[in-house]
Amino acid sequence: MVVASPTQIHGERLMAIELPVIDLSGERSTVSNLIVKACEEYGFFKVKNHGVSQDIIAKMENESFSFFAKPFDEKQKAGLANSFGYGCKNIGFNGDIGEVEYLLFNTNPLSITERSKTISNDPTKFRQVLTPFPPRLLHSLTISSAMSGYIEAVRGLACELLDLMAEGLWVPDRSVFSRLIRDDDSDSILRLNHYPPMPLLCKDKDSSSPCNHSKVGFGEHSDPQILTILRSNDVGGLQISLNDGAWVPVTPDPTAFCVNVGDLLQAMTNGRFVSVRHKALTNSYKSRMSMAYFAAPPLDARIAVPPEMVTPIKPALYRPFTWAEFKKTVYALRLGDSRLGLFRTQVDEHLEVQEIPNQARIRDLAAKARIRDLAAKARTLLLPNFRY
Numbered sequence: 001m002v003v004a005s006p007t008q009i010h011g012e013r014l015m016a017i018e019l020p021v022i023d024l025s026g027e028r029s030t031v032s033n034l035i036v037k038a039c040e041e042y043g044f045f046k047v048k049n050h051g052v053s054q055d056i057i058a059k060m061e062n063e064s065f066s067f068f069a070k071p072f073d074e075k076q077k078a079g080l081a082n083s084f085g086y087g088c089k090n091i092g093f094n095g096d097i098g099e100v101e102y103l104l105f106n107t108n109p110l111s112i113t114e115r116s117k118t119i120s121n122d123p124t125k126f127r128q129v130l131t132p133f134p135p136r137l138l139h140s141l142t143i144s145s146a147m148s149g150y151i152e153a154v155r156g157l158a159c160e161l162l163d164l165m166a167e168g169l170w171v172p173d174r175s176v177f178s179r180l181i182r183d184d185d186s187d188s189i190l191r192l193n194h195y196p197p198m199p200l201l202c203k204d205k206d207s208s209s210p211c212n213h214s215k216v217g218f219g220e221h222s223d224p225q226i227l228t229i230l231r232s233n234d235v236g237g238l239q240i241s242l243n244d245g246a247w248v249p250v251t252p253d254p255t256a257f258c259v260n261v262g263d264l265l266q267a268m269t270n271g272r273f274v275s276v277r278h279k280a281l282t283n284s285y286k287s288r289m290s291m292a293y294f295a296a297p298p299l300d301a302r303i304a305v306p307p308e309m310v311t312p313i314k315p316a317l318y319r320p321f322t323w324a325e326f327k328k329t330v331y332a333l334r335l336g337d338s339r340l341g342l343f344r345t346q347v348d349e350h351l352e353v354q355e356i357p358n359q360a361r362i363r364d365l366a367a368k369a370r371i372r373d374l375a376a377k378a379r380t381l382l383l384p385n386f387r388y
């Protein structure tokens, strides 16, 4: 691992660190130990020799590019912003904005069986699904065959990585994590992000220094699910946040997948693995395209730490909760809010002050206040299902 000196760009500290690159064709116990180490130290790593064929990836990427190349009103036919379907600039339900357009898909195997031709041929195909949060109907696009091939392949990769993690953690039930995302009712989603090129922003017009302030494509956040498998084209933009507040740019590698720990996996490993905050910036002259598979459990799955990972010295950090309960909280909050802090056990509440870095604590408190606000708003709107 190479650590160079930090550079300062417009007040932000950027560190030149290469993420661990793990070759999955290596010896199994070595690979599982490397994965555990990467999840503990960075919450992020890259995998090569991952077994997903370049053909599957290329078909999926071509289909995505041709979708995003369509005129805006054509793309809008694919769905509503802020739900499953097409979205532009608006992220989520609570006012977050970025220089990104995207497609969101439910990858539930049951919905994949209802295949349409391709998203590029017929962006108007819909299937309606009733979800318990927020209390509204979400529209789900049906999925093309290139997409279902890709989803199957990355789901397989996610399962394999979760098994390797359980092995490296010495959890006796080796499929304790992967079982959750293998389930036919799993709530995993696929997100295709397209960041159009954006000219550089110059904050200080009188400054003689070069203008290098990239626009934010997808703001700072952690991923709420179990594991994210991200693939991008050869255009950089992804950055991850280190504990000390420095941002680390991730070098793009279209032949590798970038894997990151989600909030649920942090909870299920009793905080040993870290769900790290990250963001994506736009490039000044090239389009960035990323495809993120968010591996999630079924809505009613109980998220709890395996008993072997709890000891008197390391008591459970989080109370058990369901994915539905956590997801409802996630969608009630802003992109950059932290949510796991809201699920911490009472027992260690007194330790929180020392343990959680100040910034994270402030974010937790802001999130709590926002939930209270939203609950009050929901009550005045008489939305009976919107309870916290």
Ligand SMILES: C=C1C[C@]23C[C@@]1(O)CC[C@H]2[C@@]12CC[C@H](O)[C@@](C)(C(=O)O1)[C@H]2[C@@H]3C(=O)O
Pocket: 091, 092, 093, 094, 096, 189, 191, 221, 222, 223, 224, 225, 294, 330, 331, 332, 333, 334, 335
């Ligand atoms: C602002 C929001 C968008 C988001 C739901 C949320 O309320 C907070 C988390 C966001 C996020 C980040 C990772 C994934 O891209 C995503 C699909 C997810 O599960 O959580 C998005 C949500 C979204 O865009 O709907």
Ligand SMILES: O=C(O)CCC(=O)C(=O)O
Pocket: 191, 193, 218, 223, 230, 232, 237, 238, 278, 279, 280, 290, 292
């Ligand atoms: O586009 C990227 O590289 C990151 C996207 C991301 O973090 C997300 O979709 O959750």
Ligand SMILES: [Fe+2]
Pocket: 221, 222, 223, 278
């Ligand atoms: Fe993310």
